[in-house]
Amino acid sequence: MCTLNEDQRNVATLALKGHSIFIDGYAGTGKTYLVKNIYNDLTSLGKNVAITCTTGIACMNFDPALNASTIHRWSGLHDGRYSSTEVLAVVSNNETTMNRIKQTDTLIIDEISMLSHKLFDQLHSICSLKDDRKAWGAMQIILSGDFNQLHPTPNKAYNDEGQFCFKSVHFKKFHRLTLNTVVRQSEKQFIDMIRKVSTGMNISEDLCSYIKTFERPINDENSVKLFSKNDLVNRYNRKLLMNQPGDIYEYKATDTGDRSKLQNVRAPGILWIKKNCPVILIRNLSQTLVNGLQGKVVTCEPDGPTVHFPKIKSTLKIKKISFTVFSPKQNQTVANWEQIPLLLSYALTIHKSQGMTLDSVHVDCREIFQPGQLGVAIGRVRSGKGLQVLNFSPKVCFPQPEDITLFKTEPPLVVCDDLSCCRISNS
Numbered sequence: 001m002c003t004l005n006e007d008q009r010n011v012a013t014l015a016l017k018g019h020s021i022f023i024d025g026y027a028g029t030g031k032t033y034l035v036k037n038i039y040n041d042l043t044s045l046g047k048n049v050a051i052t053c054t055t056g057i058a059c060m061n062f063d064p065a066l067n068a069s070t071i072h073r074w075s076g077l078h079d080g081r082y083s084s085t086e087v088l089a090v091v092s093n094n095e096t097t098m099n100r101i102k103q104t105d106t107l108i109i110d111e112i113s114m115l116s117h118k119l120f121d122q123l124h125s126i127c128s129l130k131d132d133r134k135a136w137g138a139m140q141i142i143l144s145g146d147f148n149q150l151h152p153t154p155n156k157a158y159n160d161e162g163q164f165c166f167k168s169v170h171f172k173k174f175h176r177l178t179l180n181t182v183v184r185q186s187e188k189q190f191i192d193m194i195r196k197v198s199t200g201m202n203i204s205e206d207l208c209s210y211i212k213t214f215e216r217p218i219n220d221e222n223s224v225k226l227f228s229k230n231d232l233v234n235r236y237n238r239k240l241l242m243n244q245p246g247d248i249y250e251y252k253a254t255d256t257g258d259r260s261k262l263q264n265v266r267a268p269g270i271l272w273i274k275k276n277c278p279v280i281l282i283r284n285l286s287q288t289l290v291n292g293l294q295g296k297v298v299t300c301e302p303d304g305p306t307v308h309f310p311k312i313k314s315t316l317k318i319k320k321i322s323f324t325v326f327s328p329k330q331n332q333t334v335a336n337w338e339q340i341p342l343l344l345s346y347a348l349t350i351h352k353s354q355g356m357t358l359d360s361v362h363v364d365c366r367e368i369f370q371p372g373q374l375g376v377a378i379g380r381v382r383s384g385k386g387l388q389v390l391n392f393s394p395k396v397c398f399p400q401p402e403d404i405t406l407f408k409t410e411p412p413l414v415v416c417d418d419l420s421c422c423r424i425s426n427s
Helices: 006-016 031-044 071-075 084-092 095-103 117-127 188-199 205-215 230-243 373-378 402-408
Strands: 021-025 049-053 106-110 140-144 175-179 224-227 249-252 254-257 270-273 278-281 294-301 304-309 314-317 321-327 332-339 342-344 347-349 361-364 387-390
Touching: 006 021, 006 031, 006 175, 021 031, 031 049, 031 106, 031 140, 049 071, 071 095, 071 117, 084 095, 084 117, 188 205, 188 373, 205 387, 224 230, 230 270, 230 342, 230 347, 249 304, 270 342, 361 373
Parallel strands: 021 140, 021 175, 049 106, 106 140, 224 347, 224 361, 361 387
Antiparallel strands: 249 270, 254 332, 278 294, 278 342, 294 304, 304 314, 321 332
């Protein structure tokens, strides 16, 4: 633990004693770095530790040898389409998933803020299949994240209201430990800005003036452009594609079933790309080919483009896959969309950037609509030297819901040596 700061060492010590914990802390406080250390220490003690994340791109922060996967894939939650009764039946009948659950001593979930109350409760029930007498099936649970960042996304079709998972009764028995020292950035005024826009509190005239200083241009052709909404991203991507030299290749989607149900499918009806243009995966295809992985088009052929993905050092052909729409009411797939699972990525949404650490970022504040969005965007960059902020207004610094403030002020659990504080029975 010699490379950890004092806050991180305190968390790691409690984790190594077997306690279930929630690692809280602003962006850049080293939560993921700490999780990696805890993983190594627990496995050295002979524990079977599973590392999971709420998004595929967050899994890329971990060494491939750790086999990090999305919590949805690890647990069998899929995309949240199942009711609580149905998901238990599906998981119970999947031998591979059940073996994974039964063999796990410690389950780690990174970027927990994006997991909803509904899915968190379902996850508890799934883990309890290992041992229904004990909460979480007697597993040690380690959560990491920041509820001041992006919130769960509601899904009316799947009866998910998008409530915070900390509202679950199953969240009440975690030791909440907060990391306070920012390690990603070093400039005090810059760190203070990120914290204030993340919470939406104390947005003073001086702070706004400081943010306005980041309107100046930065010269970095590899800089990542971030927008709040998909339509802004798509508009920018189309513009830059047309400005790039080369022939446009067109991939048309095919559909079956109820076409009206396909309006929320992210894959485009027509995908236009060029050789050397940047793209991003929009579906998990394997343990390494994950939603959010960025690449560059090498060649284009009728059956799909070949893409180089620098982060995983692979060059692969990406072919059409099925994007299905499931109806819980009818308990069946009602529409199907066959398309290349790629989008242009000259720009990304802020949601796609959560969990990234970047050297250079352009943030366009137009149409920011959610608390924490601006904080997530500017918190990606290592230094103020690599940040440009455009179209800023104090109105985009939305205050966080009162629920988060109340949650963060709840009294801590008393630590018990026998683990009765956090490793409780289901009765």
